[in-house]
Every structure is written in C-alpha cells, then in structure tokens.
Amino acid sequence: xxxxxxxxxxxxxxxxxxxxxxxxxxxxxxxxxxxxxxxxxxxxxxxxxxxxxxxxxxxxxxxxxxxxxxxxxxxxxxxxxxxxxxxxxxxxxxxxxxxxxxxxxxxxxxxxxxxxxxxxxxxxxxxxxxxxxxxxxxxxxxxxxxxxxxxxxxxxxxxxxxxxxxxxxxxxxxxxxxxxxxxxxxxxxxxxxxxxxxxxxxxxxxxxxxxxxxxxxxxxxxxxxxxxxxxxxxxxxxxxxxxxxxxxxxxxxxxxxxxxxxxxxxxxxxxxxxxxxxxxxxxxxxxxxxxxxxxxxxxxxxxxxxxxxxxxxxxxxxxxxxxxxxxxxxxxxxxxxxxxxxxxxxxxxxxxxxxxxxxxxxxxxxxxxxxxxxxxxxxxxxxxxxxxxxxxxxxxxxxxxxxxxxxxxxxxxxxxxxxxxxxxxxxx
Numbered sequence: 001x002x003x004x005x006x007x008x009x010x011x012x013x014x015x016x017x018x019x020x021x022x023x024x025x026x027x028x029x030x031x032x033x034x035x036x037x038x039x040x041x042x043x044x045x046x047x048x049x050x051x052x053x054x055x056x057x058x059x060x061x062x063x064x065x066x067x068x069x070x071x072x073x074x075x076x077x078x079x080x081x082x083x084x085x086x087x088x089x090x091x092x093x094x095x096x097x098x099x100x101x102x103x104x105x106x107x108x109x110x111x112x113x114x115x116x117x118x119x120x121x122x123x124x125x126x127x128x129x130x131x132x133x134x135x136x137x138x139x140x141x142x143x144x145x146x147x148x149x150x151x152x153x154x155x156x157x158x159x160x161x162x163x164x165x166x167x168x169x170x171x172x173x174x175x176x177x178x179x180x181x182x183x184x185x186x187x188x189x190x191x192x193x194x195x196x197x198x199x200x201x202x203x204x205x206x207x208x209x210x211x212x213x214x215x216x217x218x219x220x221x222x223x224x225x226x227x228x229x230x231x232x233x234x235x236x237x238x239x240x241x242x243x244x245x246x247x248x249x250x251x252x253x254x255x256x257x258x259x260x261x262x263x264x265x266x267x268x269x270x271x272x273x274x275x276x277x278x279x280x281x282x283x284x285x286x287x288x289x290x291x292x293x294x295x296x297x298x299x300x301x302x303x304x305x306x307x308x309x310x311x312x313x314x315x316x317x318x319x320x321x322x323x324x325x326x327x328x329x330x331x332x333x334x335x336x337x338x339x340x341x342x343x344x345x346x347x348x349x350x351x352x353x354x355x356x357x358x359x360x361x362x363x364x365x366x367x368x369x370x371x372x373x374x375x376x377x378x379x380x381x382x383x384x385x386x387x388x389x390x391x392x393x394x395x396x397x398x399x400x401x402x403x404x405x406x407x408x409x410x411x412x413x414x415x416x417x418x419x420x421x422x423x424x425x426x427x428x
Contacts, residue, residue: 168243186246272352
C-alpha cells in the first residue's frame with residue numbers, strides 16, 4: 001500500500017498500539033512515528049496544557065532548515081510519552097515517598113499497585129512459535145511481596161514450553177464501557193525455558209511442582225504433561241517501576257546508585273546490615289523476623305561470598321519455632337490441593353544506610369539433611385536453601401515430633417563479593 005494509506009490506517013490506533021506496531025518493521029517504525037498522527041494523539045489528551053513545541057520561526061532562526069526538519073521528526077511522539085510519564089510518575093511517586101524503617105521499602109506499594117489498576121500478564125510460547133496470553137487469575141499480597149497465579153488458560157504442554165514472558169499491565173479505564181482500550185505492557189521477566197534447568201521441588205496426589213528461576217512455579221498434572229497453573233513470586237522492591245516504566249519488549253532498568261565510598265576501616269567488610277525475613281505461602285505467614293546489626297569482617301570472606309550470620313546455631317536463645325506447617329496451597333479451576341515442605345522465602349537485606357541491597361522472593365523447599373546438624377535436638381534435621389548469582393540463603397531446621405512443628409536453629413545469608421565490590425567500589 002502507499003504510505004499515505006498506511007498512515008491513515010495507523011491514525012485510528014491509540015498510543016500504546018501505535019508504539020507496539022512500530023517494532024514490526026523499519027517501514028512501520030517510520031510511519032508509526034509520523035508527526036501528524038502523534039500531534040493528533042497529543043492534542044486529544046494534552047491540548048489544554050502548556051506543553052508545546054517551539055514555533056517554526058524560532059527554530060529557523062537558530063538552526064539550519066535542513067537540520068531543523070531532521071530534528072523535528074518524531075518530536076510529538078517524544079513529547080507525548082514525556083508528558084504521560086511525567087503526569088503518571090508525579091502521581092504515584094508521592095504515594096511511594098513514605099518508607100518503612102523495618103523493610104526499607106515504600107509503605108504504600110500494594111495500595112499504589114491496586115490504585116493504578118496494575119495487573120500481571122503471562123505470555124507462554126511453545127516450540128512451534130505459537131503464543132498464549134493470559135490475564136492473572138489471582139494475586140496474593142504480603143508485606144514485601146506478591147504471588148501471582150495463572151490458571152484455567154490454554155497452556156501448552158509442559159515440555160513444549162520454550163519461553164515465558166511476564167508483563168506488568170496498566171488497565172486504562174475507558175470513558176465508554178463499550179470501548180476497551182489495550183493497557184500499557186511493561187516487560188518484567190523473560191525466560192527462555194529451554195536454556196534453564198527446571199528443578200522438581202515437590203508433589204501431592206494431583207500435581208508436581210517444577211521451579212524455574214527466578215521465582216516461577218509450574219504446576220504439572222501428575223501422569224500427564226499438561227500444565228495446571230503457573231505462579232510467580234515478585235518482591236516489592238521497585239515493583240511499581242518495573243510494572244509501569246518498562247516497554248513491551250524491554251524491561252525497566254534500575255538506576256545505578258552506588259553507595260558512598262568509605263575508607264575509614266578497609267579491613268572491616270560489611271557492618272550495620274539489617275535483614276527483614278519472611279517465610280509464607282499463598283495464604284499465610286509461616287515466620288517473620290527482623291534482624292539488625294549484621295556484620296562480616298574482611299577475614300571472614302571465603303569462596304567469593306560474604307557471610308552474614310543471622311541466627312547462630314550455637315546460641316539456643318535465638319532459635320525459634322515456625323507457626324504452622326511448611327506447605328504451598330494451590331488451585332486450578334475447580335481443583336485445589338497443597339504441596340508439603342514447599343513455601344516462599346522473601347528476604348530484604350538493607351545496607352548500613354538502610355537502603356535495599358539484596359531483595360529476593362522465591363519458592364524454596366525443605367530437604368532432609370544428610371547428617372545430624374545439632375546434638376541439642378533429637379528430632380529429624382532438614383535444610384532449606386536458596387541460591388543465585390547474587391547470593392545464597394541457608395536455613396537449618398529440626399522437626400519436633402511431639403509439638404508437630406519445625407524449629408529454626410540456624411539462618412545464614414551469603415552475599416556475592418562481586419556484588420559488594422560493585423556497590424561499594426571495593427576490591428575484596
């Protein structure tokens with residue numbers, strides 16, 4: 001078709017659809033950036049405001065006409081997104097200013113996400129390139145994280161899944177109920193399943209759970225290859241920004257804020273750290289703790305990891321019981337169940353300036369210890385571990401048979417030295 005006809009067709013799209021179609025080809029990218037189309041979109045939403053491009057006379061007086069023509073291409077598009085981002089950010093940034101001293105995170109994260117009508121959308125691609133897009137079935141909010149579940153959709157068979165993409169979606173409230181505008185989609189995570197090794201973490205009589213890092217659980221019907229549900233655990237740290245400020249094909253990039261360089265005691269290592277730690281499932285908290293003044297001297301750094309001992313195995317006064325059993329309830333359509341010895345760990349490690357340093361929310365499972373971990377307890381011993389390129393978590397548990405509950409006897413956090421060096425401009 002001639003470009004004039006294509007531009008006429010594109011002029012009927014809204015801003016979100018127009019931006020998405022600009023990634024299809026070079027031709028559509030050029031046509032979808034047409035100033036006439038974007039001027040109409042801009043004026044329809046911001047016509048009464050003060051944002052205006054410089055007049056042609058002023059530009060011509062300062063810049064060569066040929067250069068001015070080249071620079072003006074796409075200016076209405078840039079101004080539109082700048083205006084939208086500025087308006088939206090001013091609204092919700094005010095809501096996120098108040099920070100909790102315990103978690104180091106904004107107090108109103110859940111309220112802001114709900115108020116902005118943010119949801120999470122899953123796109124699953126199979127080996128043949130066919131994609132299924134699903135809206136969330138349920139979101140379970142906690143103090144520092146949210147668990148999102150998708151079920152009842154037309155999932156590909158488990159071994160046919162090649163890619164999973166997670167988008168934050170802002171649903172626009174249409175002026176007319178009959179008009180449904182597509183929401184802005186911000187890419188949060190993209191997993192190439194064929195290149196990641198899934199790990200079995202538990203089962204019940206109906207399903208088995210497969211873990212795809214970071215944070216995805218795929219429930220597969222036992223005896224079949226079909227998917228019952230998919231869940232993901234998301235930490236609140238910058239979740240609003242990740243869900244709103246990314247692009248459909250590119251995630252939001254966190255600003256790099258390096259900590260002040262402190263050479264007062266180069267041999268000390270880390271000091272004054274705080275950990276907010278939660279074990280929970282989709283329905284309730286199993287354990288919650290707040291631990292201050294964690295430290296590690298430079299001489300204690302081993303194998304590229306900085307060790308922060310949170311609960312000492314030798315200090316019996318620090319040991320604590322877990323409320324309820326460790327299990328992970330699930331639901332798919334009209335069926336539901338619960339997988340024992342699985343749950344979600346959400347940890348927020350704050351640095352000495354009370355700023356989030358390492359944030360994790362991930363499924364974990366309990367495994368039997370190969371040897372006795374402590375002679376102070378006669379029960380059966382277990383381990384609960386998490387590991388990534390940025391750090392590790394290790395918990396030691398004892399099952400008290402008479403009380404029918406787990407007892408936590410050790411909790412240690414390990415942070416990657418490379419992460420510490422990058423953040424503090426050190427060379428440990």
